[in-house]
Amino acid sequence: MxxxxxxxxxxxxxxxxxxxxxxxxxxxxxxxxxxPETRERVLAAVAALGYRPNVAARSLRTARAHMFGLFIPDFANPVYAEIIKGAEAAAAALSYVLVTGSAAGAGLGGYIDLLGQGRIDGLLLAGAEEEAGLLEQLDRATVPWIMLNRRSPSVKRYVILDDERAARLAVEHLVGLGHRRVGHLAGPVGADTALRRSAGYSAAMRDAGLPDGPVVAADYTPAGGAAAMTALLADPDPPTAVFVANVASAIGAMESARAAGLEIPRQISMVAVHDLDLASYLAPPLTTVRMPLAELGRRGVALLGSLKLDESVEEVLDGPIELIVRLSTAPPYMA
Amino acid sequence: MxxxxxxxxxxxxxxxxxxxxxxxxxxxxxxxxxxPETRERVLAAVAALGYRPNVAARSLRTARAHMFGLFIPDFANPVYAEIIKGAEAAAAALSYVLVTGSAAGAGLGGYIDLLGQGRIDGLLLAGAEEEAGLLEQLDRATVPWIMLNRRSPSVKRYVILDDERAARLAVEHLVGLGHRRVGHLAGPVGADTALRRSAGYSAAMRDAGLPDGPVVAADYTPAGGAAAMTALLADPDPPTAVFVANVASAIGAMESARAAGLEIPRQISMVAVHDLDLASYLAPPLTTVRMPLAELGRRGVALLGSLKLDESVEEVLDGPIELIVRLSTAPPYMA
DNA sequence: CTGAAAGCGCTTACAG
DNA sequence: CTGAAAGCGCTTACAG
Structure with a gap:
């Protein structure tokens, strides 16, 4: 059969x-x-024959694909793995299929094209770069789409995390340990999450009555963090602690600190946003701030399922944000 | 419009x-x-109206979904990120969409169900656990499917990498440095890649005229590697070098070695299979064997596109496998 | 060189 | 309570 x-x-x-x-x-x-007996007979026949409705026929008739799209820049970034996990679970709960694609495939443009083909009933854009014409292409779409973890000035369709609160938590931890000179490895210039984390950093410093320390922009990659940390350590008055906007950057930054002969945390404390399994196994284990990334994916899919086409969303997800203290932070050596 | x-x-x-x-x-x-002028007129009208063929209608008519599926256990494992990247690119080249799903969604069973619904024209199974009934379910499918990076005794449909060669390369490097007592952190019991890497380890040791060192099974996770390394170091005659079957395990194993007071590589050398960006940023930077994972994904999709339904594939991918020497390997201290 | 027609497998408003 | 009919938007063998 x-x-x-x-x-x-x-x-x-x-x-x-x-x-x-x-x-x-x-x-x-x-x-x-x-x-009831008719229903039984029907169900029995369905089971006996192994009948599965043909999706194409159903979609053609109902104009619903029962599929949502999620676009991410890169599968290698573990932050997205967590988002995907939540989105997949939420989609499965709605009996929807989630098709996650990255720039390695047809690119964002090709991805948005899936909407035009009627292949997906909604699209989640996680951390996508804004390209000319794409927003226009999206606006012609007849299905909902939402930006995830990123706002755009011209777009009233996003759900983000409370990055500012995460940053405050990290900085308050450092200040609480006695640090007064706290540097910041910010994210890439123009990245919305970077802006919000930097705002949280400055706010927390101000609240503590401290001036901002040195700030250097860094890509959310080990290489980016390594380069930025080297630049930051060249400051004439180097910090005793650094708040790093992203855990991947932090991995590179730790290596730069070691290369500069600094012992972590004795000579320099480090804390980063986003917790990974890996963080416990770094040398030393890295103090992080855990954000509800899976919840973000889950919420995005739920909104896709319930949003009207022209309805706007501007949501800061209200989920648990927690500091996970490991061994990369300690009181300043010469406090 | x-x-x-x-x-x-x-x-x-x-x-x-x-x-x-x-x-x-x-x-x-x-x-x-x-x-030619008629064609021009048609093309102009298509462009002017922004016409995009409806996929559901086309699929219903042609019985082809123009979509391939890829199932992986977990998006958090960076090894799969690389495979996805290659598979996505190959799918895009065929004008196909790749829908990658993990166990976090509807599970493997739900995934295979996509076949029955006519949603996908082929399925790639990467590292999936064998569950009762699933192979049976697959055998009823009317579209091709292939196991990626994993064989199964009852299945003549797979493409794998040359794990044995990768293992030999790693062990020969250690032996070349002068190590004679070489341990092995093998993968999880029953994992096909683990079997092949262990075979390569033993073969290389035998060729060098050396007896196998201590061998402990370890999950392909930092936690698994950490536990296994602790067990391995308890050996009465501990090794001066360890070949680790997986880079995630190695990250945990390095931590265990440090915790045991061992300096890497001075007191113990370590080399692992699969190269990650991250490897350069570990302390010390980890020597690895790079496998052509993206190529594996690419090849899987290409086969899906060309394979007959009942055609079998048993292929060991012939791609570049290279040792990347970093600082975690050195001659034995007391050689 | 271009058009008319059938039909893929469903769902749904309607008839009885 | 159950059936007959239309139609979603395409592709393709065929007619002319």
């Missing part, structure tokens, strides 16, 4: 009812009045 | 030809004889 070949007609023939009835039983149509 | 709403009929009206002609122009039907 080749399962892909069984159609409603086959099931109807076996169950001795019309195809319409099979369809309504399979889809749990609440307006269907049916004798 | 809502792009999702333009159909062949609209384009046909504008271009003043039949819908069939539009379809054949859009699909580059080679059997179509058409006057």
């Amino acid at each position: 080749k399962s892909g070949r069984v159609t409603l007609a086959h099931v109807a023939a076996v169950a001795k009812v019309d195809r319409a009835v099979i369809s309504r039983v399979v889809n749990n149509d609440p307006t269907l009045n049916i004798r | 809502k792009s999702g709403r333009v159909t062949l009929a609209h384009v046909a009206a504008v271009a003043k030809v039949d819908r069939a002609v539009i379809s054949r122009v859009v699909n580059n039907d080679p059997t179509l004889n058409i006057r």
Whole structure:
């Protein structure tokens, strides 16, 4: 029995009812009045033949693909892995399929094209660079789309995390340990998350009555963090602690600190945003701020399922943000 | 102009030809004889209206979804990121969409169900655990599927990497440095890649005229590596070097070695399979063996595109495997 | 060189 | 309570 070949007609023939009835039983149509024994017969035939509704036919008829898209820049970034996990779970709960794509495929443009083809019923854009014409392309779309973890000035469709609060938590931890000269490895220039984390850093410093320490922009990669940390340590008055905007940057920054002969945390403390499994196994284990990334993915999908086409969302996700203290932070050596 | 709403009929009206002609122009039907000016008119109308063929209608008619599936256990494992990247690129080259899913979604069973629904034209299974009934479910499928990076005794459909060669390369490097007592952190029991890497380890040791050192199984995670390394170091005659089957395990193993007071590489050398960006930033930077993972994904998709339904594949991918020497390996201290 | 027609497999408003 | 019918938007063998 080749399962892909069984159609409603086959099931109807076996169950001795019309195809319409099979369809309504399979889809749990609440307006269907049916004798229990008929329903049983239908279900038995469905099971016996291994009937699976053909998605293409259903989509054509209902104009719904039962699929959502999620675009990310790069699968290698573990931050997205967490987002995907939440989005996948939420999609599965709605009986939707999540198709996650990165720039390595057809690119963002090709991805948005899936909307035009009717392949997906909604699109989540996580950390995508803004390219000319894409927003325009999106605006012509007939299905909802939402930016994840990133705002854009011209767009009233996003859900983000409370990056400012995360940054404050990290800085307050450092200040609480006695640090007064606290540097900041900010994210890439122009990145929305970087802006918000930097704002949190400055706010927390101000609240503590301290001036900002040295600030250097760094890509969210080990290489970016390494280069930025080297620059930061060249400051005439180097900090005793650094708040790093991203954990991948922090991994590179730790290496630069070691290369400069600094012992972590004795001579320099470090704390970074986003917790990874890996953080416990670094040398020394890295203090981090854990953000609800899976929840972000989950929420994005839920919104896609409920949002009206022209409805706007501007949401800061209210989830648990917690400091995870490991061994990369300590009181300043010469406090 | 809502792009999702333009159909062949609209384009046909504008271009003043039949819908069939539009379809054949859009699909580059080679059997179509058409006057150049007519083709121009059609193309102009397509562009002007922003026509995009409806995928559901096309799939229903042609019984092809133009979509491939890739199932992985977990997006957080960076090894899969690399495979996805290659698979995405290959799919895009075929104008196919790749839908990658993990166990966090509907699970492998739900994933295989996509086949039954006609949603995908082929499925790649990367490192999936074998569950009862799933192979049976797959055998009923009417589209090709292939196991990636993993064989199964009952299945003649796989493409794998040359794990044995990778292992030999690593062990020969250690032996070349002068190590004679070489331990092995093997992968999880039952994992096919682990078996092949262990075979390579033993073969290389035998070729060097050396007996196997202590061998401990370890999950492909930092935690698994950490636990296994602790066990291995308890050996009455501990090794001066360790070949670790997986880079994630190695990260945990390095931490255990440090915790045991061992300096890497002075007191113990370590080399692991799979290269990551991260490896350069560990303390010390980790010597690895780089495997062609993206190529594996690419090859899997290419096979899906060309394989007959009942054709078998048993392929060991012939791609570059190279040792990347960093600072975690050195001659033994007391050679 | 171009058009008319059938049909892929569903869902749904309607008839009885 | 169940069936007959239309139609979603395409592709393709065929007619002319």
